[in-house]
Amino acid sequence: MCEAQSAQYSPAIQRGNPLLNLAKDHYYLSELLERKVLSSENGPILGVSSDLVVSLEETNPHVIALVIRRKWRKRKLSAAWEDVARISQKEIVLKRDAEVIPFTEAGLSPSRVLLRNLLLDKQIVDVDGAKVERVNDLHFVRLNGSLVLDFVDVGLRGMLRRLGFEDAAVRFAKWFFDYDLKDRFIPWHFVQPLADFDRLRLQIPQSKLQALHPADLADIIEDMDVRERAAIVDSLNQEVLAEALEEMDPKVQVAIMRGLEPEKAADIIEEMSPDEAADLIADLPQDTANGIFRELAPEYSSKVKELLEHEEDEAGGLMTTQFMALSPDQTIVDALNYIRQHANEMDVIYYVYVVNDQSQLLGVVSIRDLLSHEIFTPLGQIMTTRVITAHVDDSANELANLFAKYGFRGIPVVDEENRIQGVVRFKALLDILAPHLGK
Known part of the structure; x- marks a missing residue:
């Protein structure tokens, strides 16, 4: 300004x-x-x-x-x-x-x-x-x-x-x-007009809006009236809109989703983190949610439905299933290659979780660990075996105590057999405990 x-x-x-x-x-x-x-x-x-x-x-x-x-x-x-x-x-x-x-x-x-x-x-x-x-x-x-x-x-x-x-x-x-x-x-050059939007669409590039941080774009969309909001939603690419939706007030999320055809809504939701998608779909009317589920890819749909089985304020409802899990005999080179190939799909990239053939959690390796050892070192040799975990039914307050005590960015969630089910990110917890800060 x-x-x-x-x-x-x-x-x-x-x-x-x-x-x-x-x-x-x-x-x-x-x-x-x-x-x-x-x-x-x-x-x-x-x-x-x-x-x-x-x-x-x-x-x-x-x-x-x-x-x-x-x-x-x-x-x-x-x-x-x-x-x-x-x-x-x-x-x-x-x-x-x-x-x-x-x-x-x-x-x-x-x-x-x-x-x-x-x-x-x-x-x-x-x-x-x-x-x-x-x-x-x-x-x-x-x-x-x-x-x-x-x-x-x-x-x-x-x-x-x-x-x-x-x-x-x-x-x-x-x-x-x-x-x-x-x-x-x-x-x-810092201005994006909203009036007469269709006429300007070809003349004023949407890259101005798409270059904004998702949280800033979310604030802008929330301040718009229904007509302007619909025009912006229609003009943004799916990835940018999905990132902005994750930052929006749930009421605005629902209003936008209800205004879209199920196929387009599903395409946007598939760009979101499964845990964020589950939270959004949980707030939708049942008929709208059913229409979207029919259009979602089967694998993604099953992930979201699994998260919906848990309460929203429990670890099972807060966790994301988009994390990296590798075996102990894989090396640092393997881990770095995996990160390079799958980083865009992952919600948690600062930890690599080491698991056995039954998906039981054996240890964790941080990005710092990967960068400070010889590249052909097996993950089993550098992993931390004393891993702080949560269970699927742990409450948001219990998770908050773990984050406050240990300062982690993410906490793995395990079942009774110590099989890793997902990872709770600090941001997901913040959205529950302090929504005015997290959104």
Whole structure:
């Protein structure tokens, strides 16, 4: 998030945006709308400026046309922005030879949009600050004869400017509170518009959202209304959406899943950790859950169903079955190769559990152990045999005591025969004991 005085820019912003270094002057959208438009100097009034047409083909949108609303007439006109000769406080003057033509929004190509209609008073995602903001104004710079959108104004000052109270409010805040009222600018390259989403999908890459941390993306989706949420869910790839779902409030998870076809919901769930998937499915209505189970791969479905047999706040319900288990005669090279091949499928990669042919737990090897011994050393020679374990019916509080006492990242869960059933990750426990921190 960037802050600046309305009449000048901080050095940090100047260094961060090359457009500002080249700008001769700047404008706000609120200063360009509802102004008289003259056909030429001392020429007749054509109407008032009502919107700007911008091209989304550049990194920063360029204004390509001025839309003019004619008094008492529904039909609008437009003029190319390059035909604007002068802008003053009260009027916009066109060049004498400017071509003014009828305007219809239907005639716009997919890469050209009406800026006021698209952004003003709409919600956007600030992908730098990872939150949803409301657009109060837009900031442009003049660059080589073009008008270029460089910042989105989401601050109080932008709203006051549009209402005509900016100067008075700034003076009052300084006089009464000794406070300089700041602008809050978001650089355009950190902006992901939410309004008119279908039209922008090809123009503004979803990589901006997909590059966010899953927890930040989850917060953003939770703040959206139903329509915006559906558009985002439809645009994200399954892996990114699955990671974000794992971080969301259960009520939002359920709302999203119920809005999807069973086949698509199953594809997304298969990208989730089995323990997270089990928690989500447990919260779904029975008919929705049954529809998803019919579409899940049999092996994955059986893992989830097995976890659902346990209470959510017990070790059996909290554990994941995606962990690494190798035999004692396998070497460090074998372990590293296994990690390399299966890391994307595993929920626990910081421990390798050593088991016999009956899956009984013999010991554990940490990543540090793997990296600090000769590569052909058998795991049985370096494993720790005094392993702290939990049982499938251990409560969340009992697990919390183990994590607090030993500081592990994961605790293996065994049955009465000491066969490893899964691993409880600390994050899964946190989601139960402190959901306001874990989500």
